[in-house]
Amino acid sequence: MKKMNYCPNCGTELRxxxxxxxxxxxxxxxxxxxxxxxxxxxxxxxxxxxxxLEPAIGLNVTRADIKKYAQEKLSGRYGEWFKTIILxxxxxxxxxxxxxxxxxxxxxxxxxxxxxxxxxxxYSSYDYYNYGYNYSPFAHFFWFLIMLxxxxxxxxxxxxxxxxxxxCAIHTLRGNKADGLKIFTYFxxxxxxxxxxxxxxxxxxxxxxxxxxxxPGIVKTASxxxxxxxxxxxSTLSASDAxxxxxxxxxxxxxxxxxxxxxxFFWTILSVFQVTNFYVLPYRNVTEIQFLDTLYEHYIEQNQx
Numbered sequence: 001m002k003k004m005n006y007c008p009n010c011g012t013e014l015r016x017x018x019x020x021x022x023x024x025x026x027x028x029x030x031x032x033x034x035x036x037x038x039x040x041x042x043x044x045x046x047x048x049x050x051x052x053l054e055p056a057i058g059l060n061v062t063r064a065d066i067k068k069y070a071q072e073k074l075s076g077r078y079g080e081w082f083k084t085i086i087l088x089x090x091x092x093x094x095x096x097x098x099x100x101x102x103x104x105x106x107x108x109x110x111x112x113x114x115x116x117x118x119x120x121x122x123y124s125s126y127d128y129y130n131y132g133y134n135y136s137p138f139a140h141f142f143w144f145l146i147m148l149x150x151x152x153x154x155x156x157x158x159x160x161x162x163x164x165x166x167x168c169a170i171h172t173l174r175g176n177k178a179d180g181l182k183i184f185t186y187f188x189x190x191x192x193x194x195x196x197x198x199x200x201x202x203x204x205x206x207x208x209x210x211x212x213x214x215x216p217g218i219v220k221t222a223s224x225x226x227x228x229x230x231x232x233x234x235s236t237l238s239a240s241d242a243x244x245x246x247x248x249x250x251x252x253x254x255x256x257x258x259x260x261x262x263x264x265f266f267w268t269i270l271s272v273f274q275v276t277n278f279y280v281l282p283y284r285n286v287t288e289i290q291f292l293d294t295l296y297e298h299y300i301e302q303n304q305x
Contacts, residue, residue, distance in 0.1 A: 059253075059298055063260055066294070070287040073173055081282045084168060084180025089274065091157050099150035106143040109136065159203035163187070163195055166228040169285035173293065178282075191231075198227050198239035205243075222254035222261075223247045229292045249299045260291055 164187075168178035187195045202224045210217025226246035230237055237245070250257065264284045270276045 059256075059294055061294055063263060066260070066290050067263075067283075067287050070283060070290050073175075073290075074282055074286055077172060077178070078278065078282055080172070080178040081168060081180075082278060084164065084178065085277055085281055087181060088157075088161050088164075089277070091161075092154070095150055095153040095157055099147060099154065102143045102147035102150055106140065106147055109140040109143060155203060156200070159199045160184070160187075160196065162202075163199045163228050165281060165285045166289060167232055169282070169289040170229065170232050172282070172286050173289060191235075194237075194239045194242075195228070195231050198231060198242055201239060201243065202227060218258065219254060222257045223250050225257055225288070226250055226292050226296070229289060229296065233296070249295060253295055257288075257291065261288065 164180045164184055167183045168180055171178045171183070187193075206217050206220050206224070209220040224243060224246050226249055227242045230242045230245055230249075231239075234242075261284075264280065264287075267276065267280045267284070270280070
């Protein structure tokens, strides 16, 4: 049976001896010179390799250079981030406190109901003398609802904090003041919720990918890393388009981005003391945005050729 040839770039069926793909113009002679012997199915797409970690090529910059530049841009400006980080810590603390109170109340109501069903009248007598807790179905449901709302609040705070910190980093690199409160207000009033929508979608997508044994979720954080940068760069870009374009630009550079992010691993461990957040958060975010800025410029140059 005659073996069929297909374009390794788009999957189009090729005639024998073809030097270029008639659909996408792919250089087939270059493919042969590179000894690419892998068969490509005509219906194969890039999605099949979504979770691969490819080496970065062509940025001509080291992680040390990126970090050094970030430190230079942050020199004497860490104080600009102080108010933003304080507000973020307060929001986190409040949401966690509400969740803990609701959880304790919910469990105590459930325990009261459990005792009432097991011990019956004797437990009711115990309640009569104010030594126990009276079960209330309404109170039980109320605290369950508050607990769910607190979880949603923590989820939204985590998602939106990512956007605010990244936009603060963009402002820092441009020499503007990094005021997280003003940036968040700008999200609400001037961005038609596209930034909020994009970051909530990213948080949801990442959560479900994380359910597949953690690693896919980590890889996806790299795929979506450029979304906020693109939203700030182009005010006409929709949330879904920014996510798709981020995936496209980050293809081939996810591994490099993850290595850069995990180079802050020990700093992240120290951030449990909270005080180090005032140094780590600005440093890490500005470094990552500088990497994304370099990658974006490289992407534009490659597509203009």
